[in-house]
Amino acid sequence: MFLHRTGACLLRPSRGSIPLGCQLATAVSASPASSEDLRTIENDPAKHNKSHLSRFYTIPVDVRKQIFTHGGLPKSFERQIQTFNESCLMIRQPAVDLIGYLQKTDFSRPANRFVLYGNDGVGKSLVLAHLLHYGFSQEFVLVHVPWVANWMKRAKETANSSTHEGLLDLPLDGAAWLVHFKHQNAKLLAKLQLKVSREYVWSKREITPAGAPILELVDHGINRAKFSCDAIAALLQELKEQSTDGKVRTMVAIDGFNAFFHPHTRIFTDNKVRVMPDKLTLTKPFLDITNYNWSNGVCILTVDRMALTEDRMESELPLYLLRREGFEHLDPFVPVRVDNYSEEEHYSCVQYYLNRKWIQTTEAGFDKELKFLSGQNPYKLMQLCASV
Template sequence: MAIGMRCRMLSAYVSTLNRLMSSTVVEPSVAVNHMSANSDNSSRIFRTNESNPAKHGENHLGLFYTVPPDVKQLLFQHGGLPKSFEKQVKTFGETCIMVRPPALEIMEYMKAADYSGPAIRYVLFGKAGCGKTLSLCHILHFGLVSGFLLVHVPWVPNWFRRCKESSNSTTRDGFIDLPLDAAAWLIHFKSQNAPLLQKLNLTINNEYVWSKREVTNKGAPLTELIDLGINRIKYASEIIVAVIREIKELSTSGKCKTLVALDGFNAFFSTKTRIKSDDKSMVLPSKVTLTEAFLEITKFDWCNGGVVLTVDQLAACDDRTGSDFPIYQLGQEGFEHLDPFVPVQIEEYNHREVNSCIDYYIDRRWLQSPKAGTDEGRKELEFMSGRNPFQLMKICAPL
């Protein structure tokens, strides 16, 4: 009797198991697609909900954070994001930046810095496509939420390669003004700092005479000086020199904290430009008024601020492809100008960052190949791209 009961129990168990298997079996090809596109992806965390860079820490490394649309509009309305990344932002419908060690390192330094001493200079360097500009954007966002006045140049080489207009300076013999580019930068500066300028109500410490009828009096709002440069582009280059001078004095006096962020800084020390003088001779960067302004604010003769710069092979107008190191890209003059500074190298993605980026591309349907999410597919993408962020984006685009 016990044997008969055991047989009936075994028969019922087998019958139940068969029903369960028949209700869950799927076609092999569908199972592969599901596993490669979803299962591997869902088992990994590649995002963080923390959108405040001031709160980012080591536990956020390798994760993407979302820049709020209003912040993106405020910071990068007039440039700052790489063109290829900007296209990706439009495609994905969101602005996401990966939290990486170099940006986090500089932000930690800035949190611990003594702002009563000279402004500390940080130099980001590394191979092309490794993420120097996006790390600078991450630091800019940190500066915004931390209450810094931002002095940001999206890409310095644009002034020397494709300036909109050039003219002889009326105040400096042998110098060239870039009036349209200078006015555009003043618009960018005013746009980025609009909330802070309204809150701080900064006033200038010097009087500036532009012509017999146009004078900016001591004690006038800083915004009045900026607006003059925007409306009277003839004086825009010289007004930038004045604005930079005022910002240094205001920061040193403790009326504001300033973050200087210049992308492609080594362009200031190139030996070639595409700017021509009246006699068709080439104009060196040292003879451009804007160069004087931004070399002035990267000195260490002021306090209550920080300076973050990038040096890049692509920024040099001359051939400097021999090395990525600052001493080579800046040349002797540029290196001596910045010395001492804190060098921070940006390297290719590590293994975790590669997988996080692949997961993000799968999530955004940028990467649709069923095999991309498998271990073999990930290893192949990692090898083909050399872990270079830009190359990984290019390789994934058609997949």
């Protein structure tokens, strides 16, 4: 229970549809804004610009299912989607800036790397989701890792690599990622009719011949999880080469990229020795594709303190989170800061919750109290307005 010290405004989360019991100040509005004031009918992210800032747009259900069925949206946001029965994203400055950069990019040049950074809960993952929708709408092949730290903290299974001595495979995690990749890109890959450029020998009886559809490579890694990590390495190398040849455009989007460089994982060998990220076969392919030595593509990465397994750092800056090795790997890159809500964004978000009848009002000073309690942090504001 939160009590405003300077007035009688009481915030008390409860179980019903009225999780907060205060009213917007007169300066804000005594009634929710209309849907037209909060939303834009422009649902094509390629057309989003500064005139759409702080407004919400709707991701079509079929598109959301294709891009995000296997990850990419924070769990708290997914619960909100189920509650509101719609997937609405706020159009924010970092996303609009990056869309503008991509529209002006010369893709014949080496791949640009953009790094989203900011404090916890400011919305880096949702900005990345907006950009994934843009890439999908522009027919980029998406190479998307929803959260690298899942591999480092909660690996489903480990096995000694049969092709790289001294390294460990994550076969089930690799197969799950290939399912995610296929779900996002199967229609586009079938349309582009991409073929593998060389023969891949998996065993004496298992071969993916040169000229086979690239989806055969993906399917082999899914059906034979033992080879999933090697299939990922082959797939990403093929995408780099075929992008450089102009056959396809590729968008690499990785959330929590700094986990690849954190010296601690929660994976141990049979001898109880902690495994470093560079000893996992999944690490090298994703570091290779985030290098600058290919073209017709773009890399959009996030760094996050929550991606660290241990030793939470005080600073959210890329230099600290990536450590020296990661910073030098990406250098040069374009840093893009994601901040807490601006005044306009905070107002728009509160009005959206009011419009969806997620919060209701009874007393004055409501908006000021929410702003004070949340610090205009998007995640904290969502939590304050959630039912319990």
